[in-house]
Amino acid sequence: MNDVLRLQGIGKTYNPGTPAAVPVLSDLDLSIGRGEVVALVAPSGAGKSTLLHIAGLLDTPDEGQVVLQGRDLTGASDRLRTQARRRELGFVYQFHHLLPEFSALENVVLPQLANGTPAGAARTRARSLLARVGLTEREAHRPAAMSGGEQQRVAFCRALANAPALMLADEPTGNLDPGTADQVFDLLMNVVRETGLSALIATHNMELAGRMDRVVRLG
Numbered sequence: 001m002n003d004v005l006r007l008q009g010i011g012k013t014y015n016p017g018t019p020a021a022v023p024v025l026s027d028l029d030l031s032i033g034r035g036e037v038v039a040l041v042a043p044s045g046a047g048k049s050t051l052l053h054i055a056g057l058l059d060t061p062d063e064g065q066v067v068l069q070g071r072d073l074t075g076a077s078d079r080l081r082t083q084a085r086r087r088e089l090g091f092v093y094q095f096h097h098l099l100p101e102f103s104a105l106e107n108v109v110l111p112q113l114a115n116g117t118p119a120g121a122a123r124t125r126a127r128s129l130l131a132r133v134g135l136t137e138r139e140a141h142r143p144a145a146m147s148g149g150e151q152q153r154v155a156f157c158r159a160l161a162n163a164p165a166l167m168l169a170d171e172p173t174g175n176l177d178p179g180t181a182d183q184v185f186d187l188l189m190n191v192v193r194e195t196g197l198s199a200l201i202a203t204h205n206m207e208l209a210g211r212m213d214r215v216v217r218l219g
């Protein structure tokens with residue numbers, strides 16, 4: 001069993017059984033192998049965010065199973081799902097969502113403290129992650145004092161802070177100009193490959209999608 005994530009027969013309808021019902025996903029199967037990087041390409045409204053929320057244990061499907069590292073977490077308690085989310089998954093969004101009052105370093109340290117890592121070890125890991133994306137000189141900067149590309153690189157380090165098995169990314173470079181997007185994507189892919197991380201990365205950019213191992217289309 002080498003799949004990091006297995007989604008089986010996933011169905012999701014918003015407001016089911018009402019006149020406002022919106023069927024979004026139906027009988028969807030998706031597996032991501034260890035170390036595999038999968039592009040998720042979907043027209044707007046096809047259910048990309050819904051799928052990422054289900055894969056990220058933030059929403060539950062009406063039908064089907066969500067199996068993370070061999071464990072079926074579909075009907076698991078909130079506590080178990082939160083724990084799995086914190087330890088096994090890393091999230092990157094289109095907007096960085098960094099905490100504005102904290103430095104780059106602190107933004108990468110905090111999720112580790114929340115996960116029980118001792119402060120010294122958390123700082124060491126945060127420094128090493130920031131160094132890998134070329135941000136040693138920006139450790140003490142708050143998000144507002146960094147460029148969009150730098151903010152996104154910090155957000156990426158934060159996602160990797162607890163050494164997840166799977167990264168879920170929603171248009172991680174969608175907010176950046178094309179040149180910066182390209183650089184940030186390259187950095188992201190280098191670190192993903194070096195660490196053997198698996199990833200599901202939603203993008204509208206077919207050139208970026210083509211650089212991943214496989215493209216999955218929705219809609």
Ligand SMILES: Nc1ncnc2c1ncn2[C@@H]1O[C@H](COP(=O)(O)OP(=O)(O)OP(=O)(O)O)[C@@H](O)[C@H]1O
Pocket residue numbers: 014015022024042043044045046047048049050051
């Ligand atoms: N809470 C909700 N209640 C009802 N309908 C919803 C809800 N959330 C999303 N939808 C609908 O479900 C469909 C899929 O939404 P989703 O956010 O997954 O799309 P998406 O593919 O991520 O789109 P985009 O790329 O534009 O963000 C859309 O038609 C949306 O209007």
